[in-house]
Amino acid sequence: MMTLYSGTTDPYSHRCRFVLFEKGMDFQVIDVDVYNKPEDLAVMNPYNTVPVLVERDLILYEANIINEYIDERFPHPQLMPPDPVMRARARLFLHRFENELFCHIPGLESSNAKVAEKARASVRENLTQISPVFTKQKFMLGDEFSMLDVAIAPLLWRLDHYGIQLDKEAAPLMKYAERLFSRPAYIEAMTPAEKAMRK
Ligand SMILES: N[C@@H](CCC(=O)N[C@@H](CS)C(=O)NCC(=O)O)C(=O)O
Known part of the structure; x- marks a missing residue:
């Protein structure tokens, strides 16, 4: 299952949550307080920002990169143009x-x-x-x-x-x-x- 580390008011995390729900798949969201970030965030993401997506040994950051991965992994409905x-x-x-x-x-x-x-x-x-x-x-x-x-x-x-x-x-x-x-x-x-x- 995918886990998204997400800021509760962060517009970038909001993008990833939107894609996860559009795909209607199983995932877990972990709320991160961006003013009091968990120590492991910097280990997962050298920029120490949310969102971060974890799926088994894959760790991704940058909202658009996360979203393109989710789109390719779960192609229905496809959100990037096929052409x-x-x-x-x-x-x-x-x-x-x-x-x-x-x-x-x-x-x-x-x-x-x-x-x-x-x-x-x-x-x-x-x-x-x-x-x-x-x-x-x-x-x-x-x-x-x-x-x-x-x-x-x-x-x-x-x-x-x-x-x-x-x-x-x-x-x-x-x-x-x-x-x-x-x-x-x-x-x-x-x-x-x-x-x-x-x-
Ligand atoms: N370009 C990044 C931007 C991420 C970003 O700026 N996240 C902010 C959200 S508030 C953050 O984690 N800030 C915490 C910090 O910089 O300490 C993305 O697309 O994921």
């Missing part, structure tokens, strides 16, 4: 999510007001740019739910929590977000602390 060209494009998008959106998470969580506002402005601008895509399609890659939707959902869920308000231009994006939030696996994957982040 190599589309799969390469999906990886490029995942890379851009990290570099253009998730790189701002430390800023959004910063107690320095200026740093936090700068991070909020960058995320607002990037999300508003993506929004028109959802006037034409249901999900990030088209009409099929994919790993890209998994990757961005935890950030969209946390917008209110991070104090990010989007204007009317981003209405298609918010409609898309509601589509993700209503998935049974999405609801099951959330911790009580995450449920409390959004009304």
Whole structure:
């Protein structure tokens, strides 16, 4: 059985929990307090971060790497595109999510007001740019739910929590977000602390 070491409010762990529930398989989640991490976390992951996935003698870290492994190990429903060209494009998008959106998470969580506002402005601008895509399609890659939707959902869920308000231009994006939030696996994957982040 797979074991996921997961932060209860961590957006990266949230991604992995979402995939595990989408696959409907057997797994165990161990909640990690990121302010008081267990000593064995640094042994498993040189970066000493969550999420970490353990399956027998395999230990993985980095949310996207964990999620691609789960997707290949349990191919139904498949979340990465089957076609190599589309799969390469999906990886490029995942890379851009990290570099253009998730790189701002430390800023959004910063107690320095200026740093936090700068991070909020960058995320607002990037999300508003993506929004028109959802006037034409249901999900990030088209009409099929994919790993890209998994990757961005935890950030969209946390917008209110991070104090990010989007204007009317981003209405298609918010409609898309509601589509993700209503998935049974999405609801099951959330911790009580995450449920409390959004009304
Ligand atoms: N790029 C990593 C990011 C993981 C990450 O930043 N995790 C945070 C979640 S709060 C963490 O464990 N922080 C604890 C620390 O840095 O001490 C991933 O995708 O897994």
